[in-house]
Amino acid sequence: MIAWLTGLHVSGSTAALRFQSESGERISLVDSYFPYFYALCSGNHEEVAHIMQQHPKVISAHIEHKLASIRDSVPSPLVKITCSGIPDFDKVCKDMGKVPGVIELAETSLPHYLRYALDKGMRFFHLHEIEFAQGRLVRAVCKEEKGIPLFNCAALYNNSIIDSQGAKSDIRSLRDLCGFIQSNQVDCVFSWNAGIPKTMMADLGCIHIRIMDDISHDIYPDGIDQLSSAEAILSLGRKRLLRMIELCMMTGASPEDVLSVSPGRLNTYLHIKAARRRGHVIPEFKKEMERPKSLALLRAMDKGGIIFYPEPGIYVQVAKCDFASMYPSIIVSYNISPEMMDCSCNDFHEVPESGWRICKARQGVIPEGIRAVLERRLALKKLMKLEKDPALKEEYNLRQKALKNILVTCFGYLGFKNFIFSNVECKECVMLYGRHILTRTKEIAEQMGLEVIYGIVDSVFVKGGTEQEYQEFVNAVSKEIGITLEFDCIFRKIAFPCADDGSGVANKYYGIDPDKEIEARGIAIRHSDSPEFIKDFQGIVIPLLLSEEGLDAGLRIAESVRSEFEEKILRKKIPLESFAITKSVRKDPDDYSVNAAHVLAFRQMPNNEMVATFVYTTRGPRPLALASLQIVDCEKYIQLLNQSLAELVKGIKKEKEELKLGAYC
Numbered sequence: 001m002i003a004w005l006t007g008l009h010v011s012g013s014t015a016a017l018r019f020q021s022e023s024g025e026r027i028s029l030v031d032s033y034f035p036y037f038y039a040l041c042s043g044n045h046e047e048v049a050h051i052m053q054q055h056p057k058v059i060s061a062h063i064e065h066k067l068a069s070i071r072d073s074v075p076s077p078l079v080k081i082t083c084s085g086i087p088d089f090d091k092v093c094k095d096m097g098k099v100p101g102v103i104e105l106a107e108t109s110l111p112h113y114l115r116y117a118l119d120k121g122m123r124f125f126h127l128h129e130i131e132f133a134q135g136r137l138v139r140a141v142c143k144e145e146k147g148i149p150l151f152n153c154a155a156l157y158n159n160s161i162i163d164s165q166g167a168k169s170d171i172r173s174l175r176d177l178c179g180f181i182q183s184n185q186v187d188c189v190f191s192w193n194a195g196i197p198k199t200m201m202a203d204l205g206c207i208h209i210r211i212m213d214d215i216s217h218d219i220y221p222d223g224i225d226q227l228s229s230a231e232a233i234l235s236l237g238r239k240r241l242l243r244m245i246e247l248c249m250m251t252g253a254s255p256e257d258v259l260s261v262s263p264g265r266l267n268t269y270l271h272i273k274a275a276r277r278r279g280h281v282i283p284e285f286k287k288e289m290e291r292p293k294s295l296a297l298l299r300a301m302d303k304g305g306i307i308f309y310p311e312p313g314i315y316v317q318v319a320k321c322d323f324a325s326m327y328p329s330i331i332v333s334y335n336i337s338p339e340m341m342d343c344s345c346n347d348f349h350e351v352p353e354s355g356w357r358i359c360k361a362r363q364g365v366i367p368e369g370i371r372a373v374l375e376r377r378l379a380l381k382k383l384m385k386l387e388k389d390p391a392l393k394e395e396y397n398l399r400q401k402a403l404k405n406i407l408v409t410c411f412g413y414l415g416f417k418n419f420i421f422s423n424v425e426c427k428e429c430v431m432l433y434g435r436h437i438l439t440r441t442k443e444i445a446e447q448m449g450l451e452v453i454y455g456i457v458d459s460v461f462v463k464g465g466t467e468q469e470y471q472e473f474v475n476a477v478s479k480e481i482g483i484t485l486e487f488d489c490i491f492r493k494i495a496f497p498c499a500d501d502g503s504g505v506a507n508k509y510y511g512i513d514p515d516k517e518i519e520a521r522g523i524a525i526r527h528s529d530s531p532e533f534i535k536d537f538q539g540i541v542i543p544l545l546l547s548e549e550g551l552d553a554g555l556r557i558a559e560s561v562r563s564e565f566e567e568k569i570l571r572k573k574i575p576l577e578s579f580a581i582t583k584s585v586r587k588d589p590d591d592y593s594v595n596a597a598h599v600l601a602f603r604q605m606p607n608n609e610m611v612a613t614f615v616y617t618t619r620g621p622r623p624l625a626l627a628s629l630q631i632v633d634c635e636k637y638i639q640l641l642n643q644s645l646a647e648l649v650k651g652i653k654k655e656k657e658e659l660k661l662g663a664y665c
Contacts (some may be wrong), residue, residue, distance in 0.1 A: 001130050003027060005122055005140075006147045006187070009202045013085035018205050020149040026185065028205060031137040033116050034059055035089045036082040039106045042070055043101030049079045051099050053577055057088035067280040068106070070365055070421055071339045075279060078106070086112060104490035106281040113254050114269065118276055124248035124255070125149070148245055151187040154180070155234035156194050162230045172508050174200065190237025198256065207244075207255045212257050214240050219405045242395060243402040250373050250403060251533075263405040267413045270369035270406070271421055278365065286420055301354060301428040307506050308437045308442065308455035312498035313451060316550060318463045319470040319510070320488040321477075323437070324405075326458035328374045329483040330433045335413075337364025338423040344509060351429045352436040358429065366421060370410055374518030377403040419429060434458075441477050441485065448473055454496065456506050460485075461494070466507040489513045493546040497523075498651025506609045511646065512546050524644045531637070533578040534644045537565050545648060555649065562645050569637050572629045579632055580624045582613040597621040 003025075007018035015033040020026050041048050045063050046144040052061035065075035093108045107115070122128060127144050131138040154163035161180055162168045169180050177196070181189065183202050188207040189196070201208045211233065247258045251269045258266070272282055293301065323329065330336065334349045335358055343359035350357055363371075374633045377400050384396035413419050415427035434457065441450045444460055450473060450491045454461040462470065470487055477485040494511030496502060508522030518539065524530040525538040540561055568574050583598035592599045601614030601621040615627035616636040 001027070001132075002127055002143065003130055005124055005126060006149055006255075007115050007202075007205060007207070008117060008124070010116055010562065011086060013118050014528060015113070016202075019128070021347075022127075022149060022185075026187075026205070027130075027132070029132050029135060029137045031116075033086075033112070034082050035078055035083065035086055035112055035115065037089075037093060037096075038064075038106040039079040039081060039096055039099075040076075040103045040106060041079060041101045042103050045077045048099055048101050050090075052079065052081050052096060052350055055092060055095060057084050057092050058082065061086055067278065067281070070275065070280060070337075072280075077381050078281065104284065106283050108284055110272070111254075111257065112250055114272070116271065117252060123252065125245050126249065145249060149187075149654075150241075152185055153188045153234065153237060153241065154184070154186045155230040155237055156189055156191040157230035157233050160230055161189075162234060162422065164234070171263040178204065184405055188237075190233050190240070192233060201466075208242050209237055209244065210258060211236060211240055214244070217259070217262060217405075218243070219263060219408055239398055243400045246399040247406070250376060251406070253464060262418065263409040264413050264419070266370075266406055267410050268419060270299055270373065271365055274365045275421070276368040277368075280365070285418060286417070296565035297354065301425075301432070303431060303435065305349065305431060305457050306438050306455075307457075308438075308452055308460075309504035309506060310454040310496040312502070312508070314493055314495045314546070314652050315463055315491075316493050318453065318461050318491045318494045319465065319467075320491065321460050321462060321470070321474050322486050322488055323458040324378060324484045324486055325344070325374055325407050326434065326437070326483065327430055328370050328407040330412065330430050330437070331414075332367045332371050332374055333435060333482050334358060334429070335360060335364050335367050336426050336429050336433075338421060340364040341423070341425060341429075341603060352432050354429070354432060356429065358426070366414070366426070370407070373403050373406055377407065386492055414420055437481050437483065440481065445473060448476070454504075454509070491519070495546065495648070495652050497647060497649070498652075500652060508647075510542050510546075512543060516543075518542050525648050529581055529583050530644075531579050531581055532642065533565065533568075533574050533637075534577070534640060536646055537561070537641060538648065541645065541648060545652070551652065558645060559651075563640060565641055566638050569632075569634050569641065571586050572632065576615065576627060576629050576632070577624070579615045579627075579637060580613050581615070585612050 001021060003021040004020035005017065006020050009016045010033050012033060013034055015031045017031065018026065019029065030527045037280045039048060049061040049063055061081045063077050063078060064080045066078050066214065068076045068078060081092065081096060083089050093105060096102060096105060117123070121142050122140055123142050127143045129141045129143055152164050154161050154169065156177070159171050160168065161171050161177070163184050163186055165184070167184050168177070171180065174196070178200065180186065181416055186206055188209060190209050190211060193210055193212040196208050211496060244255055244258050247253065247435060248255055249265060251266045252273055253261065253266055253269050273280060298480035312363040312420050318622050340359045341356065343357040345359060345361055347359040347360045349360055364632055371548070380396050380400035380403070384393055384400065387393040387396060393507050411427065411430055414422055415424045438455055438460070441460055442455060442592055445452050445460070448469070450464045450469070451463045452460050462473065465473065467490060471489070474487045491513060494509055496504060496509045505522070510518060510520035510523060513519050518525065520542070521527050523538065525535045525542070541558045544561070545551060547554050556648050579600070585598065585602050597616065598612040598621070601623050602612035604626060605623045607610065613624045616633040617631040618633050619625055620632055
């Protein structure tokens with residue numbers, strides 16, 4: 001039978017697997033699982049194996065040859081100890097550590113389900129050719145990734161539940177929920193923050209996505225509308241399900257793990273997979289240490305990313321160009337991995353400014369782990385651009401954005417102390433390559449008669465050319481650098497406001513793209529905690545400031561719009577919800593030493609959802625549910641309105657005095 005692997009739970013000495021066939025049939029199977037780990041020894045391996053073989057909870061202890069370190073190229077003898085079951089695993093590990101001659105243990109903290117899946121060559125949400133008899137798995141061969149299973153999903157809201165087929169029910173207890181899942185063959189339940197026991201869902205063979213938790217692990221979460229019904233949760237849950245499936249497929253993490261661990265941890269799973277494919281065992285402790293450096297080398301290496309700050313003002317016909325996943329591409333293109341450093345062969349990359357050599361002859365573990373995700377994301381983005389069907393286009397977009405979470409963190413994770421394969425010098429190499437690439441990109445632009453007005457990390461904004469010249473520029477850079485520089489769009493007009501001291505600011509701009517849509521960074525319209533009416537105001541004003549009529553005319557109209565909004569605030573003509581500000585709360589409110597507005601509001605909230613949605617009132621910050629239009633602090637919101645206009649016009653025109661904008665600039 002051909003079926004997707006949709007679930008895997010390991011307990012005791014049994015692996016419980018869930019499959020779904022292409023016809024929709026659900027198959028639950030079991031298989032034997034006996035956990036194991038490795039011991040690195042200094043003495044007689046046969047003697048260590050013999051001692052552990054006598055342990056009552058050990059099934060077998062024998063010698064295998066594996067790569068004990070990421071830098072090893074020749075296998076070493078290790079003792080593999082297999083236990084009778086998961087309940088005995090920790091006890092056996094502890095006893096093994098006391099055996100004379102044992103230096104350290106390896107693979108004791110590897111998730112058991114991941115160990116089973118890697119040993120069997122199985123992958124979540126991939127098709128497998130399976131054979132089974134009497135409910136037990138006989139054989140499973142991973143075939144390919146081909147579409148995704150058609151899940152029956154259900155959304156839980158307050159005391160009601162609805163599934164994809166339209167079935168509805170009242171839910172008063174966990175028993176009611178169990179009954180609904182079983183009778184309607186529900187594969188996945190969505191909720192905002194329902195406390196459903198994981199063991200119960202595992203026994204039912206059902207996935208539970210707590211949307212609030214899932215969003216908290218998303219680096220770039222989309223804005224979330226008010227979830228006021230089961231239908232709204234069902235719609236959003238389907239999007240989170242696509243994200244989860246994509247991450248499971250690429251990292252090997254189980255659905256339950258994807259929903260509860262950080263993107264950094266998913267990076268670890270990627271590299272564990274790559275290391276094990278090469279015959280490495282996974283050590284328990286980080287061994288890579290930063291080597292001593294000379295002062296000159298330390299000065300060269302200890303640098304951040306380079307920024308070309310913009311001169312404040314308004315520019316016309318500016319091309320935005322982005323490197324495709326720049327830092328992950330650097331890691332892959334230049335083979336940056338701890339075991340590839342200090343290459344002694346004649347085939348190497350020389351790291352700019354450092355003189356370090358990185359081997360080109362063989363691929364490193366870190367690039368191998370990242371390459372598959374990088375290529376997958378670029379393929380999804382290409383499909384998204386070519387797709388005409390809006391539904392499929394959105395699906396590709398959701399899936400590529402899920403992978404972006406991993407790629408964004410892979411660079412920082414290279415220097416993270418708790419990442420088992422981390423190496424500070426690898427992180428420094430990536431940074432030096434990034435600086436070199438951006439500098440060289442600027443030089444190429446100038447050689448072609450173009451001007452880089454702004455550049456940061458993986459983006460450059462260029463003026464002075466036609467669309468054809470910009471395309472020739474990105475082609476030239478891509479060819480020389482070896483990493484694709486993509487021509488994004490040409491801004492008809494783009495503004496770079498200044499800082500309070502008049503200097504240029506990184507990541508603060510707004511412009512109008514060819515589709516007449518606003519693209520902005522660093523201003524209120526992009527801030528998730530801005531009141532809705534402020535976003536509406538800037539959405540009206542930005543096209544005015546960048547209109548063909550010119551800045552002077554735009555400023556005059558903008559001032560009249562500001563006056564209209566001020567009048568609406570004073571007359572309470574703006575809905576209460578549009579005054580609301582939402583901020584995350586990361587700690588218990590009593591742990592905050594500063595009484596910020598959102599903390600004061602959070603302390604008044606009846607439940608703890610780790611977000612505070614509040615309104616400034618004449619009686620202080622109040623939770624939205626406890627506020628009213630009658631007590632809205634008009635003076636505070638007029639101040640925020642003025643500030644939102646000030647951040648747009650600051651520095652883009654020097655002679656603001658003629659319009660008397662000084663009151664809010």
